[in-house]
Amino acid sequence: MKWERERKLDNHKTVRLLDDNGLRVDGRRFDELRPLKIEVGTLDKADGSAYVEHGRNKILAAVYGPREAHPKHIALADRAVIKCRYHMAPFSTDERKSPAPSRRELELSKVIREALEPAIMSEYFPRSTIDIIIEVLQADAGTRCAGITAAALALADAGIPMRELVAGCAAGKIDGKVVLDLSDIEDKQGEADLPVALMPKSGMVSLLQMDGSLTEDEFKQALDMSIDACRRIYEMQREALRQKYHIVKDEADNEAATEVRV
């Protein structure tokens, strides 16, 4: 399998991330996204849920609420409290990850909350909480962005009023070239990573982080590239929502039709 070949490459420290034709280790072009699979409403008990496969990332997101704030003293008088938890499963990485939340996970929970919160009309639900739970079942670079893509859909699926959806995608630099959507090996051996989340209709960036080394021009190029990719992902998100609610609508229509016949 392709990924097994990649895993083998992983063991050799110096891998060429771009070949002579400018293709990447997994055969993608510089501006090509990994394949995405998006499902909305995968969980039964959650008020809203979504499952996203972004390359080899497998991520589940669930939303509970708006519901009564617990403990009560965390409630805010003018808006809902948004609680966000980003967590990686112990088996999601090459080496087992301790299930206790790491400092990285705590930071990501914060930046993901700050990326989603501007899109949520939390002022409609004072004194309540909205819980966003993101569980990374398998990680392969770009989990925070894929987590945001999934969580935004779960919020929409829960019927929470939103200004718009949020989509996430990273760009980065490998072998001196700016490329889109780094995979695990590219993230580890590449030179920079720039995760971005976008509210596509207004064109507002709600998450922006960077590590590595980029010149100003490279940065601008990477930012434009990831924003463009967020727009493409946004279309897929809309399609996934339409898919689910189209089926629901069909079922409702059928039921109505049967009732008439009786």
Place this chain on the structure above:
Amino acid sequence: MSTTHQLPIVARLEQKTVVDLIVKGKRVDDRGPLDYRPTTIMLGVIEKANGSAQVYLGKTKVLVGVKIQPGTPFPDTPDEGILTVNSEFVPLASPTFEAGPPDENSIELARVVDRGIRESKAINLKKLCIEPGKKVFMVFVDVYVLDHDGNLIDAAAMAALGALVNAKMHAFKVEKGEPVYKEEIVPLPMQNYPVSITSVKVDSTTVLDPCLEEEQVMSCRLTVTTDKDGNICAMQKGGLGFLTPDEIKQIVSTSISKAKDLREKILSNVK
């Protein structure tokens, strides 16, 4: 779990004053939009630390101590020293700080400072190896926030850089896998000097180096860390607002030029 916290309660009158001034291109403390507050950096304030620096950024005070100790390397970098950045929001710094394990803001601050130092390769970690896979030097950078009047990230990053530049250790040679210290005292092997510049967006205007009043009314902030060659090595957006791509590009280019001035200032203080 990251939770929306109570927004700081600011009197409407004060909020309006701060916002109106910024929109007019002025500031509460009579600065221009792109002016940094007066900055003082004092090195070697803690004798028992290998390196230390205290930064006054306006009324914000941050103290950083560096300790260097032998330890075990990580398996994926067997021949490199270890860098650890920790931050402590000491309860004496602000009425909103509480004793206890670090909260998400403290962790974020430490991780942003860490990213700047790590990604710019500020310390030559290879030179801190004692015996590959067995023993290396660990560099602990502990950030102590003593007085919080806004822009803790920049103050902490500046103090961390100062403390690292100030850090000294005994020269050593390796005998049977153990470090044998010599009399001679050498500086920590530094090779880059990252500087963070934070801007905040208030209404639709951006200003540099926010004081606490400005942070309380901001919609969001963006920190840009650049290295000595003017390359960007770390970024972090914070807060509940959002930025347009043009605003981001604008902030990035002003941060790059501002960081250059500030770096010269810090290093001239040092040498």
